[in-house]
Amino acid sequence: MRAQRVVIVAGGCAAILGTGWLVAPRDLPTVTTTGGGAGAGAATFDGPAIQNPRGVFQVEIVVKGGKVTEVRPLQAGTGDAESRFINSEALPALQKRILDAQTWDVQYVSGASFTSPGIVESAKGAFKKAGLG
Amino acid sequence: MITRTQARVAERRRRASRRQWGADGIVACVWFAAAVGVALNVAAGGLLVSNGTDVVREAGRLVGIVTAVLMMSQVLLASRAPWIDRVIGHDRAIARHATLGKYAILLMFSHVGLIVTATSRELSQGMVQAFLGLSSGNLWMAAVEIAAGLFALVLVTSLFGAFRDWHYETWHTINRVVYVAIAFAVPHQFLDGETFRRGGLAWLFWFTFYAVAFGSFVAFRMVRPLVLTANHRARVASVATEADGSTTVVIRGRGLRGLGAKPGQFLLWRFYTTRLFWQKHPYSLSSAPHGDQVRITVKPSGHGSRAVAHVRPGTAVTFEGPLGIFTHDARTRSGIVLIAAGIGVTPIRALLEHVVPGEPCVVVLRARSLDEAPLLDEVRALARDRSAELKVLVGPRGDTWGTADEPASVASLVRDPSDVDVFVCGPLAWAKQVEADALASGVAPEAIHRERFGW
Numbered sequence: 001m002r003a004q005r006v007v008i009v010a011g012g013c014a015a016i017l018g019t020g021w022l023v024a025p026r027d028l029p030t031v032t033t034t035g036g037g038a039g040a041g042a043a044t045f046d047g048p049a050i051q052n053p054r055g056v057f058q059v060e061i062v063v064k065g066g067k068v069t070e071v072r073p074l075q076a077g078t079g080d081a082e083s084r085f086i087n088s089e090a091l092p093a094l095q096k097r098i099l100d101a102q103t104w105d106v107q108y109v110s111g112a113s114f115t116s117p118g119i120v121e122s123a124k125g126a127f128k129k130a131g132l133g
Numbered sequence: 134m135i136t137r138t139q140a141r142v143a144e145r146r147r148r149a150s151r152r153q154w155g156a157d158g159i160v161a162c163v164w165f166a167a168a169v170g171v172a173l174n175v176a177a178g179g180l181l182v183s184n185g186t187d188v189v190r191e192a193g194r195l196v197g198i199v200t201a202v203l204m205m206s207q208v209l210l211a212s213r214a215p216w217i218d219r220v221i222g223h224d225r226a227i228a229r230h231a232t233l234g235k236y237a238i239l240l241m242f243s244h245v246g247l248i249v250t251a252t253s254r255e256l257s258q259g260m261v262q263a264f265l266g267l268s269s270g271n272l273w274m275a276a277v278e279i280a281a282g283l284f285a286l287v288l289v290t291s292l293f294g295a296f297r298d299w300h301y302e303t304w305h306t307i308n309r310v311v312y313v314a315i316a317f318a319v320p321h322q323f324l325d326g327e328t329f330r331r332g333g334l335a336w337l338f339w340f341t342f343y344a345v346a347f348g349s350f351v352a353f354r355m356v357r358p359l360v361l362t363a364n365h366r367a368r369v370a371s372v373a374t375e376a377d378g379s380t381t382v383v384i385r386g387r388g389l390r391g392l393g394a395k396p397g398q399f400l401l402w403r404f405y406t407t408r409l410f411w412q413k414h415p416y417s418l419s420s421a422p423h424g425d426q427v428r429i430t431v432k433p434s435g436h437g438s439r440a441v442a443h444v445r446p447g448t449a450v451t452f453e454g455p456l457g458i459f460t461h462d463a464r465t466r467s468g469i470v471l472i473a474a475g476i477g478v479t480p481i482r483a484l485l486e487h488v489v490p491g492e493p494c495v496v497v498l499r500a501r502s503l504d505e506a507p508l509l510d511e512v513r514a515l516a517r518d519r520s521a522e523l524k525v526l527v528g529p530r531g532d533t534w535g536t537a538d539e540p541a542s543v544a545s546l547v548r549d550p551s552d553v554d555v556f557v558c559g560p561l562a563w564a565k566q567v568e569a570d571a572l573a574s575g576v577a578p579e580a581i582h583r584e585r586f587g588w
Contacts, residue, residue, distance in 0.1 A: 001157050009161045013168035020172025021180075028181050052269050053252045078255055080187040081178035113271055 028081055029088035033073045042069065045130040047122030049075060054083055057118025061098075061126045068102055068132065071095040071123065077115055090115045098123055103133070142467045149465040149579060152458075155220030163206045166342060170198040173335040186254040193247030200240040201322060201339075204315055205346035207237055212349040213357075213453060223456035224585040234311075238288060241318075245281050276317040283314035319343065354453075362451045365389055369404070369448040370426065379432040379476060379507045380442040381419065384450050389425040392455060395462065396421040396483035397556070397584075400454030402429065408440040417558075417584070418455075419479040419508065421486040430507060432476035459584040461487055464554045466580050468493035470546060472534075472567055474559030475500060475507070480584060481558055482508050485515045494521035495546050499534070499559065502527050534566040543567075544574035551575050558584040 001009075037044075042064035049058040055077035062070035073091055077083040090112035097106035104123035108116035127133060174194060182188050209217065210230040217226055245264075253263035268275035287310050322339065367386030375381055394400070399417040403410065419430035433439040459480055469488060473481035478498060488494045496516050500506035506525065516523040524546070528536035535541025547553050555576050557567045564583050571581050 001160060005157050005161070009164050012161070013164055016165065016168040016172045017175065020175035023176045024180065025178045028178060051256050051258075051266070053256075053263075053267050053274070055255050078186070078190070079183050080190055081181045085178065 028084045031073075031076050031084055031087045031091060033076050036072065039064070041065070043130070045126045046074065047124070047126035047129070050118045050121045052114045052118055054078055054114035054118070057115065057122055059119055059122045059126060061123065061130060063130045063132070066132075068099060068127075068130075071098045073119065077118065083115075086112050087115055091119070094119045103127070138467050142465075145464045145466070148462060152220050152463075153579075155216075159217065159220065163202065166205075167199050167202040169338055170202055171195055173338060174198060177335070186251050189247055189254065190251035193244055193251060196240055196247060197244040197322075200237060200244050201319075202342075203233060203237040203240060204318075205342060207233055208312075208315065208346045208350050211354075212346070213353045213456065214349040215353070217349075218456050219458065222458035224459075228585055238284060241284060242281075242288075273321040277321045280314045280317035283310055283317065287311055287314070358451065358453050361392075361453070365392075367450045367452065369444055369446050369450060371446055372442070372444055374442065375430065375507055376510070377432075377505050377507045379430050381428060381430045382441060382444060383426055383428045384452075385426045386450075387425065389427060390422060392422070392427075394418060394422050394427060394455035395460040396487045397459040397461070397480045398455040398457045399480070399584075400427075400429075400452040400456065403451045404441070404444050405449040405451070406440070406444055409444070413453075414438070414441075415456075417457075417459075417480040418483050420483050420511075430476070430479050430482075432507060434476075457584065459556065459558070459582055460484070463582050464580075465577070466552050466554050468495075468547060468549075468553035470495045470497070470543060470553050470555045472497045472555065472557045472559075473499065474534075474563050475505075477557075477559035477564075477584070478506070478508050478512065479558075481556065482512050482515070484556060485512065485519065485521065488519045488521060490519050492519070493547070493553070494519060495524070495553075496521050497524045497526065497541065497546065499526045499536070499541075499563070501529070534563055534570060541570075542574060543571045543576060551577060554580045554582060556582045556584075561585070 039062075042062050044060050044062050046060045047058055049056050051057075056075045057077060058074040060072050060074055061068050062072070071094075073095075076087050076091055090109040093109045094106065094112075094116065098104060104120055104127045106120065108120070179191055179194060182191050207230055210221075210226045210233070213223065217223075221229070249260055249264045249267070252258070252267065253260050256263065256266070258266065264278070264281075268278050287307055290307050323336075365386035365388060367384050367389065370383040370385040372383075373381045396418065399415050401413045401415050403413045414431075416429040416431055418427055420428045431438045431441045433442060461484065469484075469492065471481045471484055471494070473496075481496070481498075485494070485496060494516075496512065498506055498509065498512060500509075503509065503525070506527065509525070513523060515521075524541075526536050526539050526541060528538050531537035531540055533540040533542060543550050543553075543555060550571070553576060555567070555571045557564045557571075559567075564585075568581055568583050572578065
């Protein structure tokens with residue numbers, strides 16, 4: 001390839017990469033992973049820590065009067081951009097599904113192929129511990 | 134006033150420049166594709182790393198993206214797509230395929246290594262455990278583990294096989310395993326990666342990219358041969374033994390003229406006999422196509438070429454091609470020098486047939502002895518008819534690409550080496566010697582055409 005064309009191709013590549021950088025987000029969504037106390041008359045049950053290639057996943061559930069009132073992620077995978085983008089959407093969705101259905105056996109969030117099984121597996125253990133099946 | 138020769142040369146140069154644009158365009162597209170792949174990852178926030186493990190993982194992803202682009206370029210190069218053959222030439226495409234293949238496999242293992250390292254750090258596991266754990270709960274990652282295993286198998290057998298004299302078919306089978314491995318490896322990018330959850334652009338880009346590469350491969354390597362077979366129903370018309378012991382096979386098929394095969398091109402042939410069915414051989418046309426008839430001349434040297442002598446008329450033949458840019462279309466100058474050694478004479482003989490009488494043309498044939506020079510009488514007759522100058526160099530090897538008694542150089546063959554195209558076909562080491570001599574004699578690099586037999 002002639003030098004002139006090499007420069008054009010290199011310049012084109014640089015422009016493409018630069019565009020990618022320009023439109024890239026400047027910061028990542030925060031994924032809150034904190035346990036907490038259970039209120040009066042409630043108890044918390046920790047699920048097991050589930051490992052998969054996208055990190056460690058663990059939830060605790062808060063049970064009050066035989067009913068699960070909260071699902072809290074204690075650990076939710078790796079801190080890298082991909083995981084955090086996924087988790088910022090998948091965690092609330094899974095929490096809602098578990099709470100609504102009152103079971104750990106909920107449908108996976110599509111596109112969250114590691115977060116879903118991690119959370120669901122851990123929730124399963126927590127439910128078992130709480131004696132909720 | 135512009136003479137006819139000048140007009141012809143101008144047209145040739147225009148064509149060569151167009152082809153160069155095409156070839157450069159393909160290379161540029163590969164670079165742009167890699168840049169777009171990386172840019173899409175960056176645009177999705179890939180560079181926002183918060184610790185060392187993230188850095189390793191992101192590096193692994195970027196290497197993976199470049200690997201995917203390189204692997205697909207590999208598939209494209211080997212696809213025998215006419216739009217690649219016409220600008221790069223099938224032989225050169227395959228040569229590049231072989232070189233790039235090593236880098237592609239190395240990059241692929243770097244990708245796996247980096248991702249597994251990141252995972253093992255994240256989970257405080259050993260590397261083996263981290264690798265095996267990739268597939269936990271994910272079918273597509275299990276496919277990736279199989280792919281990695283297959284690639285390792287290919288790498289090991291290739292290193293091992295380099296010390297052995299394996300049949301071409303054995304290599305071919307190993308090579309095919311790579312395609313299976315690629316098929317196992319591709320889905321995880323779509324189904325595991327978040328790239329495709331967010332924004333349709335990344336999905337569209339990668340989908341198009343894979344569709345073009347796999348589409349070309351399926352269309353030109355799988356479907357087209359079937360169509361050619363069904364359309365032409367080619368059969369062996371005659372088999373004759375030449376004076377030097379080589380075999381000339383004439384193949385006739387319905388509408389073969391419609392193939393548009395040009396002198397200097399080759400096809401991949403498969404003869405339907407018990408011995409030859411499993412093999413596909415590249416043989417150049419040994420004459421310009423005449424009507425619905427094409428002709429090849431084969432020297433008994435390898436496992437398959439010896440069996441060609443025993444093929445009977447009426448035997449069914451299938452083929453792929455025509456392939457290669459070792460044709461008059463590739464010329465850029467006014468004169469032509471055709472240089473052949475041994476059975477390399479076949480495309481040279483075909484090219485000579487289409488030399489315009491009176492055009493400056495020198496033909497050089499190199500052989501151990503006159504008895505061992507294939508198609509010598511035909512070349513003599515054609516050279517006389519085209520008023521081309523013919524030199525036959527026979528005898529043992531010397532320091533040049535000529536013989537010990539008669540050293541040869543392009544510089545002494547023509548008055549102005551800068552105004553000729555040189556076509557070379559013969560054994561690799563010898564052909565490279567001719568190429569080096571032509572360059573040293575002042576022939577332009579783009580005017581040197583060397584046929585590297587490819588598959």
